[in-house]
Amino acid sequence: MSHDTTICCAEHARAGAGLPAIERGMPTPAGTGLSRRSFMLKSAGLAMAVYGAGTLARLPVFEEGIARAAGRKDSVLVTVFLDGGADSLSILAPTGDAQYRKLRPNLALRGGGKPFAEDRRLMWHPAAAPIAALHAEGKVSVLPAVGYAHPDQSHFVSRHFWEVGALDAQLRSGWLGRLLDRIGTPDNPLQGVSLGGSLGPSLAAARMPVAAVDAPEDFGFWAPGAWGPPGDLAIPAFAEVGRALAGSRDPAMAQAGQAAAFAGSVRASLKPFGDEHGKPTYTPRAAYPNSQPDPFPRRLAGLAAMLAGGLPIRCATLNAPGAWDTHAEQASALRDNLTLTADSLYAFQRDLEARGIADRVLTLVWSEFGRRAAENGSGTDHGAAGIGFLVGTRAAGRMVGEFPGLGKLDPQGNLRATSDFRGLYASLCADWFGVDPAAVLPGAARLWRPKVVR
């Protein structure tokens, strides 16, 4: 939605329009090196101190929490969701499997991609070459057939299982939410952050605060017709009102209150990342694909900058570009989605490396299921086991579970799972976050935990 961005930023450029030039008698922000306007826009926290924080009480509690947690060298997990059920049999194509061309007379990949070194039956999709390159460096653990027993072919049921980390349709808290309950703090909403228009369900329903940020460089607020102290104080005031209701017994009221309260603290933390027009003040350290209007590479670049800037993020969730539910016209849709996804992930990894923080970030790429082994013409219907990647310098770099082959499909004609996503989650809890998986995942004791972290 390119229009979003253009209109939005044009709109946002008005953010300072309500402010006067320096008013007679107003205190000058001494020693800040900032113009009056940018001082007022970028530092409402400081402005409060200038304009009578004593009257409006303390610095908001969440800002303190973020400040206290900032700058630590904690491990971080980034999850990237291929929404709709990505076709694993194209991304890592079993060109060496005798059944492949029979099942996929139109869609089978014929060549052009690099062979997969760990199983010569498989070939990387040409658009996945950047992931293949990272794999060759030992930085990608591949799960060629990840899923669970008795697979559900509903998008929403299967996705829910992955989001809550259990085969439980009733469970409401996300697995990352429960992880944050163990490792998070009650005053740091950025510890679990969705880079996107709304909160990812895997983060939701935690006891700890979490946040969603569409663009870290563009999180400003402006109250029309209210400049000077009444305007400056209005910004922290929305969070104050939110805090007054955040503990409400009515769930809707509480959700609205928390959104306001957390937004106030996130705004304060993100101020260094954007200018008054919502343009980034940071410079990526790698070449991200230029993909207007898709925000995915821009969001990854912002995330790398936020991590390097010391923001106390532990879990971040994103959606990969495009729709992966390729019931028809699969070949072109998948190629386009995969190109942008793989190029962006590659740039993100290089960005983290250039910034010297790659050793504390792992990126998990997942989808709710794979697709049916047999094509339906120009597309494929819902399947079972699918593909997963764990990317990072600390990824073990070895395949988890083998490729099961197309000769032994399940009774529905779908790929059988050779690894369980809950076992992967359990390994990440234990080996990446140092948390007992039993505290996060129901039935964790029974899960086989693959070695995915080195």
Add this chain to the structure above:
Amino acid sequence: MARIPTYRGPFGSGEARRLLWRAGFGPRPGEADRVAQLGLDRAVRALTHPASRRLTGPRPTDGKGRPLAPRDAWGHDHCWWLDRMVRSEAPLVERMTLVWHDWFATSKSGGATQTQMLRQNALLRRHALGSFEKLALDVTRDPAMLLWLNGTSNNRWDVNENYARELQELFTLGAGRGYSERDVRQMARALTGFRNDWSEGIGPHRFRYDKAFHDRGVKRIYGKRGRHDWRDAVRLAVRHRRHPSFLVAKLWGYFIPTPPPRDTARALERLYLRSGRRVRPLLDAILRHPHLYDPARRMAKPPVVQAAGMLRAVGRGIDTEGWAWMCSQAGQMLFEPPNVAGWDDRRWLDTATFRARWHMATEICNPARLEPDAVSGKVPSDPAQLVARAMAFWGNTPLSAPTRAALERYARAALATADERWKRSTYPVLTENALRMLIGVSPDYLTS
């Protein structure tokens, strides 16, 4: 046989406000008091049996004074429908059209043109309060839906399961309720036969049913054997014994945040079947149910409801196409639901979408802002009075005690910084402007 309980408490402007926000797009100035005068029964009847479907108020424009181009221009389709929400004299019809858009969630990202989306919109409006079976039949052959869930890619040679699965999982029965994977595949065969042409410049067109594309073999769906076609498939799903409980629970959920009590649910299911699977009697009952008026059962306003409601509250129409991106940022771009399951009503508000709601309030408050030069001396400098004046801006929307207290604290702090004479006359005006914003994004106003 259990009766469906009806609200018997006082029906004042607070209750009328709740009804107007849940069943429509909030009150116009003075409307809550007028509806309260009607009493519960007549107020609900006026919604479920609208006397007029006219649009009243200024016609929509794009921000440059031009009429909207909903078939062609980006975002104008969204604004076109939002305008109907603002101006319709039959708000429940618009609200139910929105419900069906969410229920049979179709996105133009599936390849439909805006014209095709608008035709589907007219279809949903036509059936807004009518028969669910007729609605489901018409949706099944609607071009936008045929594109979205690959109905025209589904033929006797290449069976595509997309529509068959979602018809049962999302539209009529619910995930895993009374059907198997086998039923999905058999139903997909029954649904074969639709096709369309495609050409450069025009895109998809000439949607039709072609018997030659239909699989005429015997299928077995829910144990019933026959040479089922698409009509049979839809009727089998809608007449499945587990469909009424799905429909009642889902429909109820659009109006009341907690599930219906068991007896009420059963009674509503019987009412639905008795009425020939019509929706209007259910709405009559749900809108009069005591839980709808329970102060402790609030719901977040969906972004388009909030946007339309704010415009109604201040007596403004659509005069900028900016409402498209503002609603999009808030998480609800009409004709572009996130997926076939529609929008997630439990997750409207987080830090990102809160900021979008702030933008919406900005759009309302900015042109109406008080200028100190114009009103200086006429604005009181008492915090409580300033809060009351700002509430009046939003049609005297009620606020909870903690919100009022926090707003008065803010006003007091802002006024206390006025340490010169010009500030003492200016800051109350600026404070009132800010209070309008703070009320517009308060938890009280973001929910109803």
